[in-house]
Structure formats: structure tokens, C-alpha cells
Amino acid sequence: MCEERTQEPSCNKPDNSGGHNSGVADREDVPQKTAKEVVLEFLGEHDYPHQPKDIYGGLIYSRDITFSYRSVQVAVSDLHENGYLKKVEIDTDEGVVRDLPSNSSKRARYVVSESGRRELSE
Template identity: 40%
Template sequence: MPAEDRRVLVLEFLAEHDMPLPPLAIYSGLVRYHRITFSYRTVQNILSELTENGDIYRVDTSALRDGEITPIDDDESSRRAYYHITEQGKERVT
């Protein structure tokens, strides 16, 4: 599967579920529902690329415990995060 098709598939998955998800849940969902054959590391790389492009953003996991979807600032890049699709990302797959 070409790299761009992989990126679109990840975006479509995030758009379909429209909730913050951790990388492993995204990977597992893609394996289960789309039978992907590319690796978890590839999904992590795609998530980084999509974040840099503004198609998704990283969400603060501690805020999620309070039901809030709060983007993480760039200076907090070392913290674990969930990912959520942006409006720009949704437009790419609709």
C-alpha cells in the first residue's frame, strides 16, 4: 500500500471514530477492521506526520479523565498522548 494511502486510511479511521485514541488502539483497530499489514511503528510515524501537517493533534490524557479534549502544546511533546482528528483532517477524507 503506498504511503499516501496509508495516511488516508489512518485519517479515515480517526474520522470514523471521532474520539481521541491512543496509538496502540488506532493500530489495533486498523488491523482488525482494515486488515493492514504495515507495522505499529509505521502507524506511529504516520501519526507524527499527520500531526506536523495539522490533520490531527495530540490530546492531553490527564484532561481526558475530566472529559476534556485539550491539545498538548509543542513543548509537551515528550508526554504520552491520544490523537484526535482536526477539521482539516476531516476535510481531507470527505
């Protein structure tokens, strides 16, 4: 899943010494993870419904990221469109989490789908 891509921001933040703050060896042959990869991994590790802003906050808090909130929104949208995430809603009256149709305009939360779990296990 760690392919080098130039169109998406990476999660490895360079420091002033030219190295990386993330603990990754300072080697050109080590591919940097894309926003989509980091978001999918984060949601796989935190297996409960998240809104994009919560995902972004969690990534700021727990990972060394350089990409923006907008990049997280785009990554979530792309992952959902590709079937790696599914939209859910929390019904507080019934105390359940239920799937939402892909075309739902309701404010959604996202969880990793079965396809996303398979992608993470590769």
C-alpha cells in the same frame, strides 16, 4: 487522497492467488491507500481520542492492513506535523479532553483536526 505512493506500505494485503483480500478489484489502475490515508480515515470514522497502539489495534481488527505498528506511528507523526491530527489529553480529574501543545512531551492521544476533516471531505 488516494494517490499511488511507493514509499509507504499499502493496506491491501495480497492473498496466495495473486488477488487482494480487501475486496478491491484486481486491477493495476486501482491505487492502494497509504498508511497515512488509512489512519486518517480510521480516526475520522472513530471520532474520539486514540493512542497510536489503539489505532494499530483497531486497524488490525477492522481493516485488512499489511503495515506495521511502526508505520502507524510514523503516519500519526506525519499527520500531526502536517496539521491533520491534533494532540489531546484526557483529564480524568476534571472530566475533560483538552488540546496539548504540539511540542508537548506528554503521552498524547490524537483526534482529527479541522484541516484533517477538510482533507477527508475532498
